[in-house]
Amino acid sequence: MYILVGGAGIMGSELARALVNIDHTVAVIDIDPLACQYAREKIGVMAFEGSAVNTTLLMEAGIRKATSVIAALREDALNLAMVTLSKHYGVPQIIVRMNDRDFYEPYRLAGATHIISTTELAINRMVNAIEYPQVDAMMHFEQGQVEVIKLSIPDECYIVGRSLAELAQDPRFPAGTLIIGYQAHPHEDLMIPNGNTILEKGSTILVVTKPDLVKKVIDFIGMCR
Incomplete structure (x- = not known):
């Protein structure tokens, strides 16, 4: 599968590494040149420097051939834009990291197939460990x-x-x-x-x-x- 990851921060980078380890072809997009360099040299994935909601860059990164897009950008508003564009380009599986729960319905309406709240996951794990x-x-x-x-x-x-x-x-x-x-x-x-x-x-x-x-x-x- 060809998977496009928006955001090469800690989560995006580790996610890319995990996907590469199970033999997926992965590309990341990030505005930080150092993050892109790290992704290329340390993880071994393609990295495109720039905005993950720039249509020209998305086309260059191969969004039309992507089987999955993962929006793991720093802000929900940017993730929402990436979800919307991914839906527009016909990506069959669109996964998004949600920070603010108020974005759940907008993400769903925009076409996200999986909406994952990392904060809720962490809180639930901690509460369960205690309870x-x-x-x-x-x-x-x-x-x-x-x-x-x-x-x-x-x-x-x-x-x-x-x-x-x-x-x-x-x-x-x-x-x-x-x-x-x-x-x-x-x-x-x-x-x-x-x-x-x-x-x-x-x-x-x-x-x-x-x-x-x-x-x-x-x-x-x-x-x-």
């Missing part, structure tokens, strides 16, 4: 209506040695909750479990649930014999 220290990771979906949580199963725990079918029939298992991923050991791949999957000690599970059921899920999984 649910047992959770390895947690992600929100559908504006916080659904939670996906990653949990490690304690060695001496109620659910160790039981199958998912058994858990589903347990009246204490929160209704409306699904275990959608299972990793028996850290060196093994994550698998999609079924009713016959036996939960081993030291394994990891991915659970989908509602926000108000997170504590119940943690309490259930943490039940010691």
